[in-house]
Amino acid sequence: MLTIGKLGAQARVKVPTIRYYEQIGLLPEAERSTGNQRLYSRKAMERLAFIRHARDLGFTLEAIRDLLSLSDRPDQSCAAADAIARAQLVEVESRLARLAVLKAELERMVLQCAGGRIADCRVIEVLGDHSLCATDHRHPEAEAAA
Amino acid sequence: MLTIGKLGAQARVKVPTIRYYEQIGLLPEAERSTGNQRLYSRKAMERLAFIRHARDLGFTLEAIRDLLSLSDRPDQSCAAADAIARAQLVEVESRLARLAVLKAELERMVLQCAGGRIADCRVIEVLGDHSLCATDHRHPEAEAAA
DNA sequence: ATTAAAGTCTCTAGCAACTATAGCTTCAAG
DNA sequence: CTTGAAGCTATAGTTGCTAGAGACTTTAAT
Numbered sequence: 001m002l003t004i005g006k007l008g009a010q011a012r013v014k015v016p017t018i019r020y021y022e023q024i025g026l027l028p029e030a031e032r033s034t035g036n037q038r039l040y041s042r043k044a045m046e047r048l049a050f051i052r053h054a055r056d057l058g059f060t061l062e063a064i065r066d067l068l069s070l071s072d073r074p075d076q077s078c079a080a081a082d083a084i085a086r087a088q089l090v091e092v093e094s095r096l097a098r099l100a101v102l103k104a105e106l107e108r109m110v111l112q113c114a115g116g117r118i119a120d121c122r123v124i125e126v127l128g129d130h131s132l133c134a135t136d137h138r139h140p141e142a143e144a145a146a
Numbered sequence: 147m148l149t150i151g152k153l154g155a156q157a158r159v160k161v162p163t164i165r166y167y168e169q170i171g172l173l174p175e176a177e178r179s180t181g182n183q184r185l186y187s188r189k190a191m192e193r194l195a196f197i198r199h200a201r202d203l204g205f206t207l208e209a210i211r212d213l214l215s216l217s218d219r220p221d222q223s224c225a226a227a228d229a230i231a232r233a234q235l236v237e238v239e240s241r242l243a244r245l246a247v248l249k250a251e252l253e254r255m256v257l258q259c260a261g262g263r264i265a266d267c268r269v270i271e272v273l274g275d276h277s278l279c280a281t282d283h284r285h286p287e288a289e290a291a292a
Numbered sequence: 293a294t295t296a297a298a299g300t301c302t303c304t305a306g307c308a309a310c311t312a313t314a315g316c317t318t319c320a321a322g
Numbered sequence: 323c324t325t326g327a328a329g330c331t332a333t334a335g336t337t338g339c340t341a342g343a344g345a346c347t348t349t350a351a352t
Contacts, residue, residue, distance in 0.1 A: 003348095005299060012284070015300085020339060035347045037300055050274045056284050057273075058248050061338070071270045078267035082259045085269045089252040092245055099242045102204055106235040113228045121224035123231045124217045127203075128196045138158070138202050149319095151328060161329085166310060181318050183329055207309070294352080301346065310336085317330065322323100 001031070001039040011048045018048065026051060026065060059088055101137045108134055147177070147185040157194045164194065172197060172211060205234055247283045254280055 008015045021027040022038075027047060030038035040048075047068070054064045063084050070081045112122035126132045154161045167173040168184075173193060176184035186194075193214070200210045209230050216227045258268040272278045 003299080014340080016340065017338085019301095024338090033347090035300085037347070046274065049276070053276050054273050055338090056276075057251060058245075067270065067273060070264055070267075071274070074263065074265035076264050078259060078262055078264050078269065081264065081267050081269045082256060082261065085252060085256050085259070089249065089256060092249045092252060096242065096245045096249060099204075099238055099245065103235065103238045103242060105203060106231060106238060110228060110231050110235060113224060113231070115228065116224055117220065118216055118222050118224050118227065119220035121216075121227050123224070123227045124213065127200050127213065128192065128217070130195070130199050130202075149329075160311085162311065163309085165330090170309090179318090181329085183318070201309090295350100296352095297348100297350085299346100299348070302344095304342085306341075307339085308337100312335070313333085315331095317328105319326100319328075321325090321327100 001041060002045065004030075004038045004040070007040045007045060007048065010045060011052050013048055013052050021048070021051065024061070026061060026068070057088065058092060059084075063088065098137070101135050105133055105135060105137055147187060148191065150176075150184045150186070153186045153191060153194065156191060157198050159194060159198050167194070167197065170207070172207060172214070203234065204238055205230070209234065244283075247281055251279055251281060251283055 002010070004015050004018055007013075008018055018027065019038075022029060027044065030040055030044065033039055050068065050071070051064055054067060055061075059067070066084055067081060070076065070078075109123050109126050112126075114120065114122070118124060130136075130138070148156070150161050150164055153159075154164055164173065165184075168175060173190065176186055176190065179185055196214065196217070197210055200213060201207075205213070213227060213230055216222065216224075255269050255272050258272075260266065260268070264270060276284070
Protein backbone atom coordinates (compact mmCIF):
# COMPACT_ATOMS: atom_id res chain seq x y z
CA MET A 1 0.00 0.00 0.00
CA LEU A 2 1.28 3.40 -0.96
CA THR A 3 0.84 6.73 0.74
CA ILE A 4 -0.55 9.51 -1.37
CA GLY A 5 2.89 11.01 -1.85
CA LYS A 6 4.42 7.79 -3.19
CA LEU A 7 1.44 7.23 -5.41
CA GLY A 8 1.76 10.73 -6.80
CA ALA A 9 5.46 10.29 -7.45
CA GLN A 10 4.90 6.99 -9.26
CA ALA A 11 2.03 8.21 -11.39
CA ARG A 12 3.52 11.69 -11.83
CA VAL A 13 0.37 13.26 -10.46
CA LYS A 14 0.53 15.91 -7.80
CA VAL A 15 -0.83 15.08 -4.39
CA PRO A 16 -3.54 17.76 -4.33
CA THR A 17 -4.63 16.58 -7.76
CA ILE A 18 -5.16 13.05 -6.44
CA ARG A 19 -7.25 14.38 -3.61
CA TYR A 20 -9.15 16.47 -6.10
CA TYR A 21 -9.86 13.42 -8.25
CA GLU A 22 -11.19 11.64 -5.20
CA GLN A 23 -13.32 14.62 -4.31
CA ILE A 24 -15.00 14.71 -7.70
CA GLY A 25 -15.47 10.97 -7.66
CA LEU A 26 -13.00 10.07 -10.38
CA LEU A 27 -11.09 7.97 -7.89
CA PRO A 28 -12.91 5.96 -5.23
CA GLU A 29 -12.45 7.00 -1.62
CA ALA A 30 -9.13 5.66 -0.48
CA GLU A 31 -8.63 3.34 2.45
CA ARG A 32 -7.18 5.02 5.50
CA SER A 33 -4.38 4.17 7.88
CA THR A 34 -4.94 4.25 11.62
CA GLY A 35 -3.68 7.83 11.50
CA ASN A 36 -6.28 8.69 8.86
CA GLN A 37 -3.87 8.90 5.97
CA ARG A 38 -4.88 7.63 2.56
CA LEU A 39 -3.49 4.28 1.42
CA TYR A 40 -3.53 3.05 -2.14
CA SER A 41 -3.44 -0.39 -3.70
CA ARG A 42 -1.92 -1.30 -7.02
CA LYS A 43 -5.40 -1.22 -8.48
CA ALA A 44 -5.81 2.40 -7.45
CA MET A 45 -2.41 3.09 -8.96
CA GLU A 46 -3.54 1.66 -12.29
CA ARG A 47 -6.67 3.71 -12.26
CA LEU A 48 -4.70 6.86 -11.62
CA ALA A 49 -2.23 6.01 -14.37
CA PHE A 50 -5.16 5.57 -16.73
CA ILE A 51 -6.48 8.99 -15.79
CA ARG A 52 -3.08 10.59 -16.13
CA HIS A 53 -2.53 9.07 -19.52
CA ALA A 54 -5.92 10.11 -20.79
CA ARG A 55 -5.35 13.64 -19.52
CA ASP A 56 -2.04 13.68 -21.36
CA LEU A 57 -3.93 12.84 -24.49
CA GLY A 58 -6.22 15.77 -23.90
CA PHE A 59 -9.37 13.96 -22.79
CA THR A 60 -11.57 15.97 -20.47
CA LEU A 61 -12.32 14.62 -17.02
CA GLU A 62 -15.87 14.00 -18.17
CA ALA A 63 -14.67 11.84 -21.05
CA ILE A 64 -12.31 10.05 -18.70
CA ARG A 65 -15.16 9.38 -16.32
CA ASP A 66 -17.02 7.70 -19.17
CA LEU A 67 -13.98 5.75 -20.30
CA LEU A 68 -13.37 4.52 -16.77
CA SER A 69 -16.91 3.36 -16.32
CA LEU A 70 -16.65 1.55 -19.64
CA SER A 71 -13.45 -0.13 -18.61
CA ASP A 72 -15.27 -1.39 -15.54
CA ARG A 73 -17.65 -3.35 -17.77
CA PRO A 74 -15.31 -5.47 -19.90
CA ASP A 75 -18.06 -7.48 -21.56
CA GLN A 76 -19.83 -4.62 -23.19
CA SER A 77 -19.23 -3.37 -26.69
CA CYS A 78 -16.28 -1.15 -27.20
CA ALA A 79 -18.19 1.15 -29.54
CA ALA A 80 -18.71 3.81 -26.90
CA ALA A 81 -15.03 3.93 -26.00
CA ASP A 82 -14.18 4.11 -29.66
CA ALA A 83 -16.62 6.97 -30.14
CA ILE A 84 -15.11 8.95 -27.29
CA ALA A 85 -11.62 8.49 -28.70
CA ARG A 86 -12.78 9.46 -32.18
CA ALA A 87 -14.46 12.56 -30.83
CA GLN A 88 -11.24 13.49 -29.10
CA LEU A 89 -9.35 12.96 -32.32
CA VAL A 90 -11.75 15.25 -34.16
CA GLU A 91 -11.34 17.83 -31.43
CA VAL A 92 -7.56 17.65 -31.58
CA GLU A 93 -7.63 17.89 -35.35
CA SER A 94 -9.76 20.97 -35.27
CA ARG A 95 -7.57 22.66 -32.72
CA LEU A 96 -4.56 21.74 -34.79
CA ALA A 97 -6.04 23.27 -37.91
CA ARG A 98 -6.98 26.40 -36.06
CA LEU A 99 -3.56 26.78 -34.47
CA ALA A 100 -1.90 26.37 -37.84
CA VAL A 101 -3.84 29.37 -39.11
CA LEU A 102 -2.94 31.39 -36.03
CA LYS A 103 0.69 30.49 -36.43
CA ALA A 104 0.73 31.71 -40.01
CA GLU A 105 -0.95 34.95 -39.02
CA LEU A 106 1.40 35.57 -36.12
CA GLU A 107 4.39 34.86 -38.33
CA ARG A 108 3.21 37.34 -40.89
CA MET A 109 2.70 39.85 -38.15
CA VAL A 110 6.13 39.62 -36.57
CA LEU A 111 7.91 39.40 -39.92
CA GLN A 112 6.32 42.64 -41.04
CA CYS A 113 7.28 44.47 -37.91
CA ALA A 114 10.12 46.76 -38.91
CA GLY A 115 10.96 47.58 -35.32
CA GLY A 116 10.27 51.28 -35.35
CA ARG A 117 7.82 53.23 -33.23
CA ILE A 118 4.47 51.97 -32.01
CA ALA A 119 2.75 54.30 -34.45
CA ASP A 120 4.22 52.28 -37.32
CA CYS A 121 4.01 48.91 -35.66
CA ARG A 122 2.48 46.22 -37.79
CA VAL A 123 1.62 44.12 -34.78
CA ILE A 124 -0.54 46.80 -33.25
CA GLU A 125 -1.94 47.79 -36.60
CA VAL A 126 -2.91 44.30 -37.63
CA LEU A 127 -4.51 43.63 -34.27
CA GLY A 128 -6.59 46.74 -34.71
CA ASP A 129 -7.74 45.85 -38.17
CA HIS A 130 -8.70 42.32 -38.99
CA SER A 131 -8.96 43.10 -42.70
CA LEU A 132 -5.17 43.24 -42.78
CA CYS A 133 -5.10 39.53 -42.08
CA ALA A 134 -4.39 36.98 -44.73
CA THR A 135 -7.03 34.59 -43.45
CA ASP A 136 -10.26 34.76 -41.59
CA HIS A 137 -9.12 33.11 -38.42
CA ARG A 138 -12.11 34.26 -36.46
CA HIS A 139 -13.83 31.60 -34.47
CA PRO A 140 -16.75 31.39 -32.06
CA GLU A 141 -14.77 29.68 -29.34
CA ALA A 142 -11.80 31.59 -28.05
CA GLU A 143 -8.66 29.64 -27.57
CA ALA A 144 -8.00 28.41 -24.04
CA ALA A 145 -4.66 29.26 -22.50
CA ALA A 146 -2.36 26.29 -22.06
CA MET B 147 -23.28 56.11 -29.85
CA LEU B 148 -24.08 52.43 -29.62
CA THR B 149 -25.85 50.50 -26.92
CA ILE B 150 -24.03 47.52 -25.53
CA GLY B 151 -26.14 45.14 -27.62
CA LYS B 152 -25.32 46.88 -30.90
CA LEU B 153 -21.66 47.09 -29.96
CA GLY B 154 -21.59 43.40 -29.18
CA ALA B 155 -23.27 42.52 -32.45
CA GLN B 156 -20.82 44.64 -34.45
CA ALA B 157 -17.71 43.38 -32.70
CA ARG B 158 -19.05 39.83 -32.37
CA VAL B 159 -18.51 39.93 -28.62
CA LYS B 160 -21.22 38.83 -26.23
CA VAL B 161 -22.80 41.45 -24.05
CA PRO B 162 -21.76 39.92 -20.71
CA THR B 163 -18.22 39.65 -22.03
CA ILE B 164 -18.14 43.37 -22.74
CA ARG B 165 -19.31 44.10 -19.21
CA TYR B 166 -16.70 41.68 -17.95
CA TYR B 167 -13.96 43.48 -19.87
CA GLU B 168 -15.08 46.73 -18.33
CA GLN B 169 -15.12 45.17 -14.89
CA ILE B 170 -11.53 43.98 -15.15
CA GLY B 171 -10.44 47.32 -16.59
CA LEU B 172 -9.69 46.17 -20.11
CA LEU B 173 -12.30 48.59 -21.40
CA PRO B 174 -12.76 51.99 -19.77
CA GLU B 175 -16.01 52.62 -17.94
CA ALA B 176 -18.61 53.41 -20.55
CA GLU B 177 -20.59 56.59 -20.67
CA ARG B 178 -24.15 56.19 -19.53
CA SER B 179 -27.50 57.31 -20.92
CA THR B 180 -29.99 59.12 -18.71
CA GLY B 181 -31.49 55.70 -18.01
CA ASN B 182 -28.11 54.37 -16.86
CA GLN B 183 -27.44 52.29 -19.94
CA ARG B 184 -23.95 52.05 -21.37
CA LEU B 185 -23.18 54.01 -24.53
CA TYR B 186 -20.17 53.42 -26.73
CA SER B 187 -18.28 55.63 -29.16
CA ARG B 188 -16.50 54.50 -32.28
CA LYS B 189 -13.27 54.68 -30.31
CA ALA B 190 -14.60 52.18 -27.79
CA MET B 191 -15.70 50.03 -30.70
CA GLU B 192 -12.17 50.02 -32.09
CA ARG B 193 -10.73 49.09 -28.75
CA LEU B 194 -13.12 46.19 -28.42
CA ALA B 195 -12.36 45.04 -31.96
CA PHE B 196 -8.69 45.09 -31.09
CA ILE B 197 -9.33 42.94 -28.04
CA ARG B 198 -11.52 40.55 -29.97
CA HIS B 199 -8.94 40.16 -32.69
CA ALA B 200 -6.13 39.58 -30.25
CA ARG B 201 -8.24 36.99 -28.40
CA ASP B 202 -8.87 35.28 -31.73
CA LEU B 203 -5.13 35.05 -32.14
CA GLY B 204 -4.86 33.41 -28.76
CA PHE B 205 -3.35 36.27 -26.77
CA THR B 206 -4.22 36.21 -23.09
CA LEU B 207 -6.07 39.11 -21.57
CA GLU B 208 -2.88 40.04 -19.74
CA ALA B 209 -0.96 40.23 -23.01
CA ILE B 210 -3.79 42.23 -24.52
CA ARG B 211 -3.69 44.62 -21.61
CA ASP B 212 -0.02 45.23 -22.36
CA LEU B 213 -0.59 45.59 -26.07
CA LEU B 214 -3.37 48.09 -25.48
CA SER B 215 -1.28 50.21 -23.18
CA LEU B 216 1.49 50.15 -25.77
CA SER B 217 -0.88 51.23 -28.49
CA ASP B 218 -1.79 54.18 -26.31
CA ARG B 219 1.83 55.44 -26.49
CA PRO B 220 2.44 55.69 -30.23
CA ASP B 221 5.86 57.33 -29.93
CA GLN B 222 7.56 54.58 -27.99
CA SER B 223 9.54 51.74 -29.47
CA CYS B 224 7.63 48.87 -30.86
CA ALA B 225 10.04 46.32 -29.42
CA ALA B 226 7.75 45.39 -26.54
CA ALA B 227 4.80 44.76 -28.82
CA ASP B 228 7.01 42.72 -31.07
CA ALA B 229 8.22 40.68 -28.11
CA ILE B 230 4.68 39.92 -26.98
CA ALA B 231 3.73 38.77 -30.45
CA ARG B 232 6.83 36.63 -30.76
CA ALA B 233 6.16 35.04 -27.40
CA GLN B 234 2.66 34.23 -28.54
CA LEU B 235 4.07 32.72 -31.72
CA VAL B 236 6.37 30.51 -29.70
CA GLU B 237 3.48 29.47 -27.52
CA VAL B 238 1.31 28.62 -30.50
CA GLU B 239 4.13 26.68 -32.10
CA SER B 240 4.66 24.60 -29.01
CA ARG B 241 1.00 23.81 -28.67
CA LEU B 242 0.92 22.90 -32.33
CA ALA B 243 3.80 20.47 -31.94
CA ARG B 244 2.20 18.90 -28.93
CA LEU B 245 -1.17 18.51 -30.59
CA ALA B 246 0.46 16.89 -33.61
CA VAL B 247 1.85 14.19 -31.33
CA LEU B 248 -1.50 13.70 -29.65
CA LYS B 249 -3.20 13.43 -33.00
CA ALA B 250 -0.84 10.70 -34.13
CA GLU B 251 -1.36 8.79 -30.91
CA LEU B 252 -5.12 9.07 -31.05
CA GLU B 253 -5.14 7.97 -34.67
CA ARG B 254 -3.11 4.92 -33.84
CA MET B 255 -5.48 4.19 -31.02
CA VAL B 256 -8.69 4.34 -32.98
CA LEU B 257 -7.22 2.54 -35.98
CA GLN B 258 -6.24 -0.38 -33.82
CA CYS B 259 -9.64 -0.68 -32.25
CA ALA B 260 -11.20 -3.75 -33.78
CA GLY B 261 -14.62 -2.92 -32.40
CA GLY B 262 -15.13 -5.94 -30.18
CA ARG B 263 -15.73 -6.03 -26.48
CA ILE B 264 -14.28 -3.63 -23.94
CA ALA B 265 -12.00 -6.38 -22.69
CA ASP B 266 -10.24 -6.37 -26.07
CA CYS B 267 -10.50 -2.66 -26.69
CA ARG B 268 -7.27 -1.07 -27.75
CA VAL B 269 -8.45 2.35 -26.68
CA ILE B 270 -8.96 1.28 -23.11
CA GLU B 271 -5.85 -0.83 -23.16
CA VAL B 272 -3.59 1.88 -24.50
CA LEU B 273 -4.95 4.39 -22.04
CA GLY B 274 -4.16 2.00 -19.25
CA ASP B 275 -0.61 1.41 -20.38
CA HIS B 276 1.49 4.24 -21.65
CA SER B 277 4.21 1.90 -22.84
CA LEU B 278 1.90 0.88 -25.68
CA CYS B 279 2.27 4.36 -27.10
CA ALA B 280 4.48 5.13 -30.04
CA THR B 281 5.74 8.35 -28.56
CA ASP B 282 6.31 9.79 -25.16
CA HIS B 283 3.66 12.45 -25.31
CA ARG B 284 3.71 13.06 -21.60
CA HIS B 285 3.89 16.64 -20.60
CA PRO B 286 3.95 18.61 -17.35
CA GLU B 287 1.13 20.93 -18.36
CA ALA B 288 -2.12 19.25 -19.18
CA GLU B 289 -3.93 20.48 -22.22
CA ALA B 290 -6.69 22.97 -21.60
CA ALA B 291 -10.08 22.15 -23.02
CA ALA B 292 -11.07 24.34 -25.93
C1' DA C 293 13.39 8.65 23.87
C1' DT C 294 13.19 12.95 21.76
C1' DT C 295 12.77 16.10 18.57
C1' DA C 296 12.86 18.13 14.10
C1' DA C 297 11.52 17.70 9.51
C1' DA C 298 8.71 15.98 6.15
C1' DG C 299 4.51 14.35 4.93
C1' DT C 300 -0.50 14.32 5.47
C1' DC C 301 -5.08 16.01 6.89
C1' DT C 302 -9.29 19.31 6.01
C1' DC C 303 -11.01 23.46 4.42
C1' DT C 304 -11.18 27.52 1.87
C1' DA C 305 -10.02 30.52 -1.73
C1' DG C 306 -7.88 31.57 -6.12
C1' DC C 307 -6.55 31.20 -11.36
C1' DA C 308 -8.36 32.27 -16.64
C1' DA C 309 -11.94 33.86 -19.19
C1' DC C 310 -15.87 33.80 -19.31
C1' DT C 311 -21.20 32.07 -18.82
C1' DA C 312 -25.50 31.77 -16.47
C1' DT C 313 -29.04 33.04 -13.36
C1' DA C 314 -32.21 36.06 -10.72
C1' DG C 315 -34.68 39.97 -10.15
C1' DC C 316 -35.01 44.37 -11.35
C1' DT C 317 -35.48 48.79 -14.72
C1' DT C 318 -35.64 50.98 -19.20
C1' DC C 319 -36.60 51.39 -23.95
C1' DA C 320 -38.88 50.91 -28.56
C1' DA C 321 -42.77 49.30 -31.32
C1' DG C 322 -47.50 48.81 -32.12
C1' DC D 323 -50.27 52.21 -23.02
C1' DT D 324 -48.83 47.97 -22.94
C1' DT D 325 -45.81 44.38 -23.92
C1' DG D 326 -41.57 42.26 -24.94
C1' DA D 327 -36.82 42.88 -25.83
C1' DA D 328 -32.84 44.71 -24.09
C1' DG D 329 -30.44 46.64 -20.31
C1' DC D 330 -28.95 46.89 -15.27
C1' DT D 331 -26.49 44.80 -10.84
C1' DA D 332 -24.89 41.11 -8.24
C1' DT D 333 -23.78 36.55 -7.43
C1' DA D 334 -22.48 31.94 -8.49
C1' DG D 335 -20.98 28.40 -11.69
C1' DT D 336 -17.70 26.38 -15.26
C1' DT D 337 -12.85 23.31 -15.95
C1' DG D 338 -8.95 21.41 -13.88
C1' DC D 339 -6.50 22.22 -11.00
C1' DT D 340 -3.14 25.10 -7.44
C1' DA D 341 -2.02 27.51 -3.18
C1' DG D 342 -2.54 28.59 1.37
C1' DA D 343 -3.69 28.07 6.56
C1' DG D 344 -3.41 25.48 10.61
C1' DA D 345 -3.50 20.93 12.72
C1' DC D 346 -1.96 16.17 12.93
C1' DT D 347 1.05 11.91 11.81
C1' DT D 348 4.98 9.67 10.46
C1' DT D 349 9.86 9.13 9.77
C1' DA D 350 14.74 9.86 10.57
C1' DA D 351 18.36 11.44 13.10
C1' DT D 352 20.20 12.23 17.47
